[in-house]
Amino acid sequence: MDYPFVHGRLPYGWLDVPVYWPQRLIHIPSMTSISRDDGNIYKYKDIMAKEPEYGTLSYTWGRWRVKDKPDAPPVLPIKNTPWQIPAVEEAHFTTENFQKVIQNIHKSGVDWVWIDVGCIDQRRGSTQAAVEIGRQASIFKQAKSTFVWLSRLDCIQLAQAIDDILDYGGQLYDHIDIGIEGVDFDNVMDKLQTVSEYLFSDPWFSSLWTLQEIVLRNDAIVLSTEGESVPWKVARQDQRTYMTMLINHCQNVYTSLEKAIEKTKTVYSEQYPEKTMNAIQRVKQLILQVGFYYLFSTNPNVQFGTARYRTTKRAEDRIYGIMQIYNLCVGRSARPEENPSMEELVIEFAAAINYNSAILGQFFVHVSRPKRGYTWRITEESTVPNSLIMYRDPNDMATINVDLDENCIAAGKCCQLPMLLSAAKEAGDIAPSHAVDGWGLKFEILLDNHINDAASFNAANQQHFMERRNSGTEIDLKDVLVLWLGNVQAEFSYRSNTYFRRNVGLLLSVQNHNTGEGVLHYERLGIAVWTTGEKSTPFEVPIRSIPWEWYDQLVLK
Known part of the structure; x- marks a missing residue:
């Protein structure tokens, strides 16, 4: 398979975080910022260390940065930086307290520390800064210890x-x-x-x-x-x-x-x-x-939904400040010589998630109506229901790729929604002990919030329909396609000594059914999830009997 390229250059992101040593570390005893060489050696005058143990500090200061004021407060006395250490309003924190933080990190047995103001180039437009921001996942993950500074709470x-x-x-x-x-x-x-x-x-x-x-x-x-x-x-x-x-x-x-x-x-x-x-x-x-209820979730879409409650100084930081939760590097962090617009960055980010995993790319529910033509794209206006908070051991069975013209093309096995509803109903009748609300397979429909809940899902009546909210447009169930995205690890089965699998199907509605256009366009309505286990289990027979048909050119809008 050919890699999709961003503007014809780099592939979208990566799944495994490469090991990068910070471009700079601060030597605490001398309060000196020291750059590394190609051998990961930090050397300055008589100070030298190869790949030293270091700590990292998580704190916030950008909203209180003081610029170009003659009476600006004193700055942190870090030596050997080509840039000027930024001053911060003392109402937020004082330089004295900042130094105490660093000294307490030193007392914990750490001689080296990564702190952004002394390790990331603070000059506007710095390509070094863009690259280092894209490597924060590696920097934080391999640190010996990390500290959170709550600078307003004594x-x-x-x-x-x-x-x-x-x-x-x-x-x-x-x-x-x-x-x-x-x-x-x-x-x-x-x-x-x-x-x-x-x-x-x-x-x-x-x-x-x-x-x-x-x-x-x-x-x-x-x-x-x-x-x-x-x-x-x-x-x-x-x-x-x-x-x-x-x-x-x-x-x-x-x-x-x-x-x-x-x-x-x-x-x-x-x-x-x-x-x-x-x-x-x-x-x-x-x-x-604050994101603490679902923070241990293995589905990073949880944190992306939480991001709407968080603040950034620049609009594009809404991507750069969250992308490494997904182990992704996009935009200027991947290509320092470029500076994509916010809209380009959002599309690239969502495309990268879908490219790496079609399941993860759709493992959410829209809270509000998405932008027309981009229903496939996750936004901060999304949420993750309880049944989707765990994303482990994904087995992707479909692909979702975005081409250079920003066309989103999906490919995989599909069936009409009534077939899946009937199979789920039959599985419930065969194995009521596995049924939830009358359904086998722990079957669940999760509609995006701008689509009305359909009572027909509880009755498996193929004559019923869904309605788009605020429009009254009817959607016949026979026109809803289910794209089988794949499955992830579900609960453990002690009887078979293995894990069940939670399957994920993307619900798609034809947008231009009778327009005469040669290529059909599909709008996302939500997702369906159902659980499977051993192939010999009777309640799985109806699902396996569905005549899934392969589609290789589903244009998602």
Whole structure:
């Protein structure tokens, strides 16, 4: 197969992150930025090290950069950079505290550190900067340790916030999950809302760059304004707070809150006061917005959907600041001599994801109506339902490629949607123990949000139809094509000592059915998922009996 080329040059991205040593590292004892040579040796005067162990720092500062002011605050005293170290508003953080952070990294046993202001060329239009940004995944992944600096939260208050999250989160679990009586639930929710709003107020939680960095290294150590590590009380002993611990705890809180809401939906259940319900929704919202509920998901589309809550200084950083979660390098980071527009960058990024995996490229649901002609393209206005959060061991059976004219062409096995619906219904009748809501195969239709839910999916009635929202246009099920994208690893089967597979089908509707055009164009409606296991299992027979037909020129719009 020929590689698709971006503007006729480089293939779209890569799946495995190559090992790149940083172009520069800071030698902490001398506060010197030192470039590496071709042998990965960092040498400056009497300092020399080959491939040294180093740490990385995740923090945010770009929104508070001070430019061309005579009374600008002092800058971090890093020597030997060809560029001027940028000054930052002291209301965000002081140079004194920045130095304390670096010294505390040094105290942890690290002599070398990668910090962007001293290791990435800060001069406008630098090609070195574009290349280094494209290598951040490698830089963070091979670091000995990573630190997160919450520059607006002082050590005492941050430590208290961690204690409160542990305490009140534990009380929430005891009351909701275990059913312990005597817990003042209203007070617990009030305290959780207060501490969550305080903790997540730090600008680190609103930066898109830091979202990418914490996905790459969720084992980062948390540092306060003063650069101090924050204690986490475990088994009567204090230890340093790692982001992994905080993320895991936030996930537990979110899960308990979902259970609390479910308990209010029964007829005889206790209803919470309005203030408490508002607190539940607010804490859930905060956890979702910072990306902590699904951060351990193996589907990176989860984080891309979260990116809409994060801030970047430049529009194009909405791609550059998230691309390495996908192990991709696109745009100027791949081709420093070029500077694609935002629209070109978005298309290239989405095309790269689909090229590497048609499953991953479509493993999401549109939240709002996508741009006409680009329904195949993921955007920040997307979400990932629970059934799609795990993306492991993909087996792609279809391809989706974008050519130089930006035509998106798919190829693979297809069937009409009524065939798949009938097979799913039959599988449910054969093996009711495997059925979910009357369907076998754990069959599920996930429509994009601008398409109305169709009651026909629950009845498998081929005469029913779907409607596009806000248009009233009917879509006959017989005109909906299912492109079998492939499958990913699902839950484990102890009976067969192997994993089930979750299959993915892309739902496509003909756009120009009666226009007389020679090539049919298809619009994405959503996806279908169903689970399969052993081939000998009776409930798989209906799926295997579908006469899947190969299509090699599906033009997606």
